[in-house]
Amino acid sequence: MPSRGTMADVSPDFDDDAWISFVRGVLPAPDANLMRAHLDRRCVACQPTHQTWKRFVETVSPDVPDVPAESANRSIKALFTLMRCIPFSAGVALLAKRVFDSSLDPSPVGIRGSSVSARQLQYEAGDYLIDLQLERRTGGAGTLVGQVVHAWREGASCGAGVVLLQEGAVVGQTCANSLGEFQFDFAHRDNLRIGLGIPDGVLIDVPLSDVGEVASVIWNIQGLVITITISGRANDHLRGAIIQAMSSPEFPRMPAVVMDMRYATENPTPDQLRLRAGWIATLLSRRSGSRCALVVGARPHHYGLARILSVCLETEGIQTEVFTNISEAKRWLTPARGRKGHDCASG
Ligand SMILES: [Zn+2]
Numbered sequence: 189m190p191s192r193g194t195m196a197d198v199s200p201d202f203d204d205d206a207w208i209s210f211v212r213g214v215l216p217a218p219d220a221n222l223m224r225a226h227l228d229r230r231c232v233a234c235q236p237t238h239q240t241w242k243r244f245v246e247t248v249s250p251d252v253p254d255v256p257a258e259s260a261n262r263s264i265k266a267l268f269t270l271m272r273c274i275p276f277s278a279g280v281a282l283l284a285k286r287v288f289d290s291s292l293d294p295s296p297v298g299i300r301g302s303s304v305s306a307r308q309l310q311y312e313a314g315d316y317l318i319d320l321q322l323e324r325r326t327g328g329a330g331t332l333v334g335q336v337v338h339a340w341r342e343g344a345s346c347g348a349g350v351v352l353l354q355e356g357a358v359v360g361q362t363c364a365n366s367l368g369e370f371q372f373d374f375a376h377r378d379n380l381r382i383g384l385g386i387p388d389g390v391l392i393d394v395p396l397s398d399v400g401e402v403a404s405v406i407w408n409i410q411g412l413v414i415t416i417t418i419s420g421r422a423n424d425h426l427r428g429a430i431i432q433a434m435s436s437p438e439f440p441r442m443p444a445v446v447m448d449m450r451y452a453t454e455n456p457t458p459d460q461l462r463l464r465a466g467w468i469a470t471l472l473s474r475r476s477g478s479r480c481a482l483v484v485g486a487r488p489h490h491y492g493l494a495r496i497l498s499v500c501l502e503t504e505g506i507q508t509e510v511f512t513n514i515s516e517a518k519r520w521l522t523p524a525r526g527r528k529g530h531d532c533a534s535g
Contacts, residue, residue: 254365284392350370
């Protein structure tokens with residue numbers, strides 16, 4: 189087994205495939221015996237190489253999914269190459285370009301329904317196409333489901349190495365399955381980045397740094413009640429969410445709005461809040477007497493923002509009340525008898 193300028197390239201005596209097969213216990217007996225005998229002679233070059241591969245294969249093996257057995261080696265190599273190149277220095281990896289973002293597309297195709305918590309993103313890098321879907325859970329945590337495929341070579345991405353980076357540190361590693369699919373859970377969405385190591389040697393860098401912010405406004409329609417949830421920072425994405433909600437076939441004829449800001453970490457200016465009140469008024473068709481419930485965390489900062497926003501909303505003719513409990517907020521919004529004379533709360 190001659191060396192061929194291998195990736196581990198610290199051992200002159202065996203190549204990467206031999207090491208990976210040896211460590212995985214799939215090397216034919218004669219070759220395996222040869223390597224064992226060689227290691228028993230305490231070759232100073234091979235011992236650390238053996239340790240490196242052993243540790244690496246032990247770490248990633250449970251994550252190598254349904255790739256065919258004969259592809260497992262190239263899959264492990266792809267991930268190893270990728271890990272050695274992280275963080276990417278300039279020019280090492282193809283920088284993926286975003287070509288589609290569902291949050292910027294006001295058409296409701298594929299996002300119809302009572303709950304829109306997933307955001308679809310598409311990227312291109314060389315001949316590779318990357319599809320990502322971000323699903324949000326409460327408090328900023330979520331799941332990232334992805335697929336990388338070659339534009340015309342089927343199976344090229346089978347077993348690709350994939351790492352998830354956050355603030356430049358590796359927070360997850362896996363191998364894509366036979367269809368190039370992979371999945372990660374993450375605790376918060378800020379400054380995420382994906383590194384891909386395709387078995388053919390191509391490295392791809394997918395920056396998701398702005399994803400956390402853009403995905404942080406979601407909407408949901410239940411009967412008459414439209415719930416808009418801000419997690420982290422809304423920035424100007426509230427507008428996009430409102431346009432999406434308004435183009436939904438489930439948009440109610442006489443809507444009421446819950447602004448759920450319990451998970452917001454932003455600090456909007458009074459001008460920005462005034463702008464938001466305008467968008468909420470648009471959502472409520474500027475019908476006077478419409479209701480908007482503001483739900484905030486039990487924090488002075490949140491109360492302060494809610495108070496300013498409710499003043500702006502009342503200027504728009506919208507009845508507003510501030511809650512810390514979302515069920516109470518929804519109860520207040522549900523049209524009920526004897527509610528007609530309700531006072532406009534200013535928070
Ligand atoms: Zn050796």
